[in-house]
Amino acid sequence: MDYDKRIDNAYAQISAVKSKLARRDLLIMLRATEAAYTKLDKERVECRRLKKETVKYQDLLRNFEELLAHLEKHITFASLLN
Numbered sequence: 674m675d676y677d678k679r680i681d682n683a684y685a686q687i688s689a690v691k692s693k694l695a696r697r698d699l700l701i702m703l704r705a706t707e708a709a710y711t712k713l714d715k716e717r718v719e720c721r722r723l724k725k726e727t728v729k730y731q732d733l734l735r736n737f738e739e740l741l742a743h744l745e746k747h748i749t750f751a752s753l754l755n
Contacts, residue, residue, distance in 0.1 A: 676710060679741060686748045695751040702744045709737040 680703070687699045716730045 676737070676741070679745075680707060680710065683741075683744055683748060686752065690748070690751045691755045692751065695754065699744070699748060699751060702740075702747060706737070706740045706744050709733065709740050713737050 683703060683706075687696055687703060690696045690699060713730070713733045716727065716733050720726050720730050
């Protein structure tokens with residue numbers, strides 16, 4: 674699954690969380706994940722221009738994947754608490 678679909682799926686799952694406190698915290702995490710994705714996308718443009726992956730891109734990608742995996746785990750925990 675590509676990253677856009679995973680982020681959209683995360684948003685849909687967050688919307689289904691009943692606890693207002695958990696939903697608020699998950700939305701904050703989602704915004705941070707989306708900001709990391711935006712930075713990654715901007716660096717991807719630079720990589721296409723240079724025709725190679727930069728070290729910065731690899732670091733941003735690793736960071737984004739960690740944030741997204743962490744968010745998905747927290748969504749699962751919040752769903753189980755409902």
